[in-house]
Amino acid sequence: xxxxxxxxxxxxxxxxxxxxxxxxxxxxxxxxxxxxxxxxxxxxxxxxxxxxxxxxxxxxxxxxxxxxxxxxxxxxxxxxxxxxxxxxxxxxxxxxxxxxxxxxxxxxxxxxxxxxxxxxxxxxxxxxxxxxxxxxxxxxxxxxxxxxxxxxxxxxxxxxxxxxxxxxxxxxxxxxxxxxxxxxxx
Amino acid sequence: xxxxxxxxxxxxxxxxxxxxxxxxxxxxxxxxxxxxxxxxxxxxxxxxxxxxxxxxxxxxxxxxxxxxxxxxxxxxxxxxxxxxxxxxxxxxxxxxxxxxxxxxxxxxxxxxxxxxxxxxxxxxxxxxxxxxxxxxxxxxxxxxxxxxxxxxxxxxxxxxxxxxxxxxxxxxxxxxxxxxxxxxxx
Numbered sequence: 001x002x003x004x005x006x007x008x009x010x011x012x013x014x015x016x017x018x019x020x021x022x023x024x025x026x027x028x029x030x031x032x033x034x035x036x037x038x039x040x041x042x043x044x045x046x047x048x049x050x051x052x053x054x055x056x057x058x059x060x061x062x063x064x065x066x067x068x069x070x071x072x073x074x075x076x077x078x079x080x081x082x083x084x085x086x087x088x089x090x091x092x093x094x095x096x097x098x099x100x101x102x103x104x105x106x107x108x109x110x111x112x113x114x115x116x117x118x119x120x121x122x123x124x125x126x127x128x129x130x131x132x133x134x135x136x137x138x139x140x141x142x143x144x145x146x147x148x149x150x151x152x153x154x155x156x157x158x159x160x161x162x163x164x165x166x167x168x169x170x171x172x173x174x175x176x177x178x179x180x181x182x183x184x185x186x
Numbered sequence: 187x188x189x190x191x192x193x194x195x196x197x198x199x200x201x202x203x204x205x206x207x208x209x210x211x212x213x214x215x216x217x218x219x220x221x222x223x224x225x226x227x228x229x230x231x232x233x234x235x236x237x238x239x240x241x242x243x244x245x246x247x248x249x250x251x252x253x254x255x256x257x258x259x260x261x262x263x264x265x266x267x268x269x270x271x272x273x274x275x276x277x278x279x280x281x282x283x284x285x286x287x288x289x290x291x292x293x294x295x296x297x298x299x300x301x302x303x304x305x306x307x308x309x310x311x312x313x314x315x316x317x318x319x320x321x322x323x324x325x326x327x328x329x330x331x332x333x334x335x336x337x338x339x340x341x342x343x344x345x346x347x348x349x350x351x352x353x354x355x356x357x358x359x360x361x362x363x364x365x366x367x368x369x370x371x372x
Binding site for chain 1: 343346351353360370
């Protein structure tokens, strides 16, 4: 690959990342009302540029979501090398809550995406569950977390709290320490 | 009131209770598929008797739900006089989980009822929250439960767990002790 080609690819990647970040910010601020026009405006590009990358609104939603899942999984991979396995589990659940809060902001769009592609939902659930199992398993092996729960159990508790009717980021922040206290080995 | 009138009223109440219990059992077993015919059959009465008490299917749903809420609130009133305030909280949350599991079995019907009568949902939420506050408050006052949560917080944790996607009674039974451990004062 020549330096020119490399540089062009890097540019394209930067543009793509900028659009996805703008879409994420717009969904976080406006939820299901976020329009393609607003996303383009937030990214500082023309609407044509946005449509060239993402022909349909659902393509933007999927791109944001895919990046969020990738980032979440990368977080687990870093945390699993941390010195303190309990602090790693705390940080992991913090990251998982933040991820669910973003997901909730675009839940209507995601339901459409999942309906069109049911495997996507299962695939992502499996990836997040594997990541949770990795971080939880280490805290359990070191005797810090109770051993009678698995990754799916932890996700049910956190997911229920964040995605339930009436959930708010403020209440999530207050209740995550309660769940963590419950997960601590006695 | 004469004895004959009293006896007739008692008969009518017994019939009503029997119909409501039959409806509860049928919803628990068959969920949203439970038909008026099945409910009448379970109660051992003709379909005409059922329709005389409950002209529409939604009337049965509301009757079952109202009885469940009444019973739940009565449970709190008894538990608040129990000697051990922590054991009372454990029993209260057990009862709340069982109530939510019944609610989940008829959730589609309840959504219709709540849409027609939005105040009903708020009124019931307030009653259950008051009952929770009563039992939780005593455990907090005696230093058994952590003081930085309120009834709404506890309901969000339990409700999220029971009503979330993929929730099962088996997993609820496994996870309630985790939430209780999290609620215990340190």
